[in-house]
Amino acid sequence: xxxxxxxxxxxxxxxxxxxxxxxxxxxxxxxxxxxxxxxxxxxxxxxxxxxxxxxxxxxxxxxxxxxxxxxxxxxxxxxxxxxxxxxxxxxxxxxxxxxxxxxxxxxxxxxxxxxxxxxxxxxxxxxxxxxxxxxxxxxxxxxxxxxxxxxxxxxxxxxxxxxxxxxxxxxxxxxxxxxxxxxxxxxxxxxxxxx
Numbered sequence: 101x102x103x104x105x106x107x108x109x110x111x112x113x114x115x116x117x118x119x120x121x122x123x124x125x126x127x128x129x130x131x132x133x134x135x136x137x138x139x140x141x142x143x144x145x146x147x148x149x150x151x152x153x154x155x156x157x158x159x160x161x162x163x164x165x166x167x168x169x170x171x172x173x174x175x176x177x178x179x180x181x182x183x184x185x186x187x188x189x190x191x192x193x194x195x196x197x198x199x200x201x202x203x204x205x206x207x208x209x210x211x212x213x214x215x216x217x218x219x220x221x222x223x224x225x226x227x228x229x230x231x232x233x234x235x236x237x238x239x240x241x242x243x244x245x246x247x248x249x250x251x252x253x254x255x256x257x258x259x260x261x262x263x264x265x266x267x268x269x270x271x272x273x274x275x276x277x278x279x280x281x282x283x284x285x286x287x288x289x290x291x292x293x294x295x
Contacts, residue, residue, distance in 0.1 A: 172266030175255075179266070182252050183259025192260065203260050213257045220250035 111122030186192060192201045201209045227234070227242025234245040258265035280286055287293050 172264070172270045175266030175269055176264060178251075179255040179259035179263070181259075182255035183257075186256040186259075191256075203257075210257070210261070213253065213260070217250055217253045217257070220246050220253055224250065 111124065113122055183192075187200075193199070194201060203210045203213075224243045224246035226232075227246055230242075232242040234240050234242040237245050255265070276282055281293055
């Protein structure tokens with residue numbers, strides 16, 4: 101039996117629905133559709149990404165994955181999209197030689213890209229600390245937009261490395277769920293993780 105495609109839900113998916121939700125999430129999805137007059141944001145996002153990547157007719161992001169890996173596939177699709185946009189914008193091209201950077205053959209490249217992720221996190225902290233609105237998207241808080249930038253850079257780097265970031269996120273969330281050092285009672289003990 102297939103599990104619900106909502107990350108963290110362990111209920112059985114409804115077999116008669118293409119989205120792969122359990123009955124509870126199916127009801128929430130239908131309510132959201134009524135409120136929005138169409139598809140809920142995650143499906144709109146997936147459709148627009150697939151359209152841009154030339155996959156608008158596929159039901160699921162990757163052939164053979166089905167809805168059991170929807171969350172992982174969506175993350176991996178974002179990695180592909182962000183990396184492609186970054187390459188298209190020239191961020192993976194040496195401006196002097198015109199050659200493409202390759203994280204496999206240019207080891208410093210990974211470190212430089214990881215440092216840029218740090219910079220976005222620091223900018224988010226600064227925006228939060230000062231209570232600033234973003235200068236590019238003035239209707240949004242700077243902290244929020246800079247976290248989005250960090251995600252874009254993370255997705256870009258994962259895409260460049262060919263990582264299964266989505267699979268790793270899903271597995272790590274599941275692992276963390278049962279970690280002894282993450283349980284409230286153990287965190288309260290002497291030597292436990294306070295934050």
